[in-house]
Amino acid sequence: MLEEDVNMAKFKxxxxxxxxxxxxASLPDIIFILLFFFMVSxxxxxxxxxxxxxxxxxxxxxxxxxxxxxxxxxxxxxxxxALYGTNARIQLNDSYATVKDIPExxxxxxxARNEAVRSLITFSLKVDQNTRMGIVTDVKxxxxxxxxxxxxxxxxxxxxxxx
Amino acid sequence: MARRGAPEINAGSMADIAFLLLIFFLVTTTMxxxxxxxxxxxxxxxxKNEKVDVKERNVLKVLINxxxxxxxxxxxxxxxxxxxxxxxFMSIHPNNPAYPQVREKFIxxxxxxxxxxxxxxxxxxxxxxxxxxxIKVQDAIAKAFNEMKDQAAMKYYGLKYDQLxxxxxxxxxxxxxxxxVSEAEPENVGGGR
Numbered sequence: 001m002l003e004e005d006v007n008m009a010k011f012k013x014x015x016x017x018x019x020x021x022x023x024x025a026s027l028p029d030i031i032f033i034l035l036f037f038f039m040v041s042x043x044x045x046x047x048x049x050x051x052x053x054x055x056x057x058x059x060x061x062x063x064x065x066x067x068x069x070x071x072x073x074x075x076x077x078x079x080x081x082a083l084y085g086t087n088a089r090i091q092l093n094d095s096y097a098t099v100k101d102i103p104e105x106x107x108x109x110x111x112a113r114n115e116a117v118r119s120l121i122t123f124s125l126k127v128d129q130n131t132r133m134g135i136v137t138d139v140k141x142x143x144x145x146x147x148x149x150x151x152x153x154x155x156x157x158x159x160x161x162x163x
Numbered sequence: 164m165a166r167r168g169a170p171e172i173n174a175g176s177m178a179d180i181a182f183l184l185l186i187f188f189l190v191t192t193t194m195x196x197x198x199x200x201x202x203x204x205x206x207x208x209x210x211k212n213e214k215v216d217v218k219e220r221n222v223l224k225v226l227i228n229x230x231x232x233x234x235x236x237x238x239x240x241x242x243x244x245x246x247x248x249x250x251x252f253m254s255i256h257p258n259n260p261a262y263p264q265v266r267e268k269f270i271x272x273x274x275x276x277x278x279x280x281x282x283x284x285x286x287x288x289x290x291x292x293x294x295x296x297x298i299k300v301q302d303a304i305a306k307a308f309n310e311m312k313d314q315a316a317m318k319y320y321g322l323k324y325d326q327l328x329x330x331x332x333x334x335x336x337x338x339x340x341x342x343x344v345s346e347a348e349p350e351n352v353g354g355g356r
Contacts, residue, residue, distance in 0.1 A: 025174055031181035038188050056298040060305035064197035124199060127294050134290030136297070144207050154199040155298055 051076035051091050056129035058155035069120050070152070071109040073102075075135060076128030088131045090139065099135075102142040109148075124152040200301055205345065221263040221281045223252045227300060229291025242299045249307035253282045253343075272335045273319065279339070287347040304344055311340045 053076045074091040078084035090097045092105045110118045226234040255278050256262040263282035312324040316336050
């Protein structure tokens with residue numbers, strides 16, 4: 001036993017050679033980079049929804065580009081129906097609103113943006129599919145009065161159009 | 164006392180921790196792409212009494228009542244047949260009084276005059292119409308216009324509209340096929356509250 005040890009120190013014998021280990025010290029770094037990538041690329045939902053929204057389906061949808069230039073208007077039944085009833089309500093930012101609040105909302109959305117891009121702001125209407133058009137028409141009229149003409153009816157893409 | 168080197172921290176599990184975080188983020192966040200139908204609202208008329216005179220034959224009237232039933236030019240119709248109706252209505256028939264009037268328009272990019280229809284889709288809905296139905300109709304109208312754009316792109320460039328890479332060409336097609344949809348000033352039609 002002892003003799004062999006002495007031998008090993010002098011000559012490298014292939015049969016006692018240990019298998020080299022892969023250095024995993026940098027693995028956490030790689031994973032962290034992935035993690036940061038996802039954290040940056042994924043946008044957190046900005047608004048806490050207070051209305052129930054199931055978007056209608058459509059086939060001819062386009063992607064909404066430049067998310068920084070989009071302001072959302074939510075219309076649907078309140079989630080807490082016991083407290084707020086079942087009539088469709090408008091949600092702007094984080095609270096319920098009425099049609100009268102829309103001009104102010106539009107003005108604030110414009111103020112928050114650079115002057116050069118103000119005319120490009122899109123107002124995305126996220127409306128529940130069972131809402132009646134009355135309230136939607138009112139909102140659209142208010143938007144027209146506020147001269148916010150570019151709107152987007154938010155829809156889900158219909159995957160299997162029945163044709 | 165023998166001097167001991169600082170014990171090495173085992174970093175092997177660090178990757179697992181980071182993986183857990185990564186999976187947590189992957190699961191909780193949704194890469195939702197917003198999709199929808201983009202439309203430009205007409206500006207408010209400056210003069211309320213001002214009425215735009217459009218000839219009857221130039222308008223395809225689409226009415227939706229509070230029971231989500233549709234009338235196209237006074238006759239019941241389904242959403243399914245609407246795109247074909249619109250494409251047919253917007254096609255160019257210079258000498259047929261059953262179709263809208265035509266006009267000539269000079270398109271600089273093509274270097275010549277092109278016949279364009281004066282047709283217009285008038286969409287009118289009730290306050291009681293469901294949003295679902297309204298989107299269905301908007302979708303059908305969008306489908307018709309997209310198909311007309313494809314046709315025009317095929318005719319002039321031999322490609323579909325989506326395949327055109329040059330934004331200038333897209334502009335020309337958009338000029339050739341303007342989305343002529345008018346949404347009437349809201350009023351109560353068909354018994355909604």
